[in-house]
Amino acid sequence: MKYKPTVFRHEVNVGQQRPLRSVLRLCGGAACVVVLLYIPLGMLIEWTAHHVTPAQEKWLWQHMQVSAGVTPAGPEYRKMRKRLRRVFRAIPKDNLPSRYIYRVILDKNERTNAFAIPGGGVVVTTAMMSHVSDDRALTFVLGHELGHFHSRDHLIGLERIFVLTMMSTLLFGIDGISGVLAKITGLFNLAYSRRQEFSADIWGLRLLKATYGDYRGAKIFFRTMRPLYQSGRLNELFSTHPRPAQRIYKMNQYIKEQRHLS
Amino acid sequence: MLELIVLVVLLISTYLIGTAIEKEHLRALHQREHAAQYQPFLSEPFRQCDAPVAAAFLVRAQVVISGDLFRHFWAGLSKVFGGDMAAYEGLKNRAQREAVLRIKEQHPQAACFVNAKIETVNKRLAMAKVIVYATVIYLDPHDCP
Numbered sequence: 001m002k003y004k005p006t007v008f009r010h011e012v013n014v015g016q017q018r019p020l021r022s023v024l025r026l027c028g029g030a031a032c033v034v035v036l037l038y039i040p041l042g043m044l045i046e047w048t049a050h051h052v053t054p055a056q057e058k059w060l061w062q063h064m065q066v067s068a069g070v071t072p073a074g075p076e077y078r079k080m081r082k083r084l085r086r087v088f089r090a091i092p093k094d095n096l097p098s099r100y101i102y103r104v105i106l107d108k109n110e111r112t113n114a115f116a117i118p119g120g121g122v123v124v125t126t127a128m129m130s131h132v133s134d135d136r137a138l139t140f141v142l143g144h145e146l147g148h149f150h151s152r153d154h155l156i157g158l159e160r161i162f163v164l165t166m167m168s169t170l171l172f173g174i175d176g177i178s179g180v181l182a183k184i185t186g187l188f189n190l191a192y193s194r195r196q197e198f199s200a201d202i203w204g205l206r207l208l209k210a211t212y213g214d215y216r217g218a219k220i221f222f223r224t225m226r227p228l229y230q231s232g233r234l235n236e237l238f239s240t241h242p243r244p245a246q247r248i249y250k251m252n253q254y255i256k257e258q259r260h261l262s
Numbered sequence: 263m264l265e266l267i268v269l270v271v272l273l274i275s276t277y278l279i280g281t282a283i284e285k286e287h288l289r290a291l292h293q294r295e296h297a298a299q300y301q302p303f304l305s306e307p308f309r310q311c312d313a314p315v316a317a318a319f320l321v322r323a324q325v326v327i328s329g330d331l332f333r334h335f336w337a338g339l340s341k342v343f344g345g346d347m348a349a350y351e352g353l354k355n356r357a358q359r360e361a362v363l364r365i366k367e368q369h370p371q372a373a374c375f376v377n378a379k380i381e382t383v384n385k386r387l388a389m390a391k392v393i394v395y396a397t398v399i400y401l402d403p404h405d406c407p
Contacts, residue, residue: 003302026343029342
């Protein structure tokens with residue numbers, strides 16, 4: 001018998017799926033899974049955050065081994081630290097949770113930033129101290145950060161990042177896909193973070209009013225920071241903070257309400 | 263934001279480049295398979311025929327084909343929901359066909375290949391490694407290497 005070769009015209013061992021359509025369908029499915037898990041987990045996180053004691057917070061922060069910043073040495077930084085403490089002491093903290101022992105930390109950093117850390121710490125960078133030369137504006141910054149303690153935003157933020165990272169690693173493994181999806185789900189987190197910032201702004205205004213009797217500090221702060229802000233809706237999507245224009249609008253609304261009430 | 267834009271650009275570009283490379287490889291494979299179609303490549307043992315065997319020895323070839331970023335992304339998503347790993351089916355198929363052709367092209371005068379084994383090694387998801395080994399049979403002593 002003579003050998004007759006067979007030439008296959010169609011490859012049956014390779015799936016006939018359309019790659020782009022398949023990827024889009026899978027991305028949609030992954031988004032549904034993430035959203036369905038994210039909503040109940042978010043509620044659970046908020047519930048647990050309000051039940052964590054400051055002592056537990058402090059313990060958690062110590063075990064996370066995250067540096068709260070480099071404490072700078074030198075006469076110019078000593079002056080900054082002195083000013084920071086003076087402004088901080090002037091703020092009446094009657095309305096804030098009394099369970100915390102609040103403290104301010106000066107961090108040698110070129111990024112103009114301030115943030116709240118678990119356990120009652122407010123970190124202000126040296127760049128922020130240099131930019132914000134007005135004490136009223138600095139009071140607004142500190143008041144804003146202290147407001148985060150009232151809503152326990154610092155804890156909720158940490159827990160959300162932890163849960164999202166764990167969720168994406170368990171679902172997609174420790175590879176590039178996990179990183180990509182963590183970034184995408186991180187956008188949900190940023191949207192939540194921006195909502196938190198509005199309420200912290202209101203706390204900043206309240207503490208400003210309690211300290212100086214007016215809200216001028218917020219105006220000075222935003223005027224000082226104007227050259228540093230990136231505007232645009234697209235930038236806002238990837239930012240932890242809302243656009244300054246939106247923040248100012250919300251704060252003006254609050255001030256109007258307060259004037260109306262008084 | 264920049265990272266996500268870079269990722270989307272990379273996914274689109276790797277999809278386009280990867281698809282073009284795959285099409286070109288499949289076209290070349292088809293042509294080469296057509297040229298080597300009269301050399302049987304069998305998994306069965308050799309059966310003695312009328313002509314005496316002039317030479318018989320072991321030959322082997324291996325091929326490693328890498329997947330692109332798009333396929334890796336697609337496979338990563340498929341892992342979550344299950345189903346066909348379509349992202350790598352094409353890779354594995356091309357690697358197997360390429361390995362068989364490499365053996366055939368090393369011995370263009372051989373009568374046939376018997377006792378063939380094709381092994382696929384999945385070292386990492388993003389690539390397909392195939393090792394093929396077989397016994398090459400020469401019937402005509404003048405054709406022997």
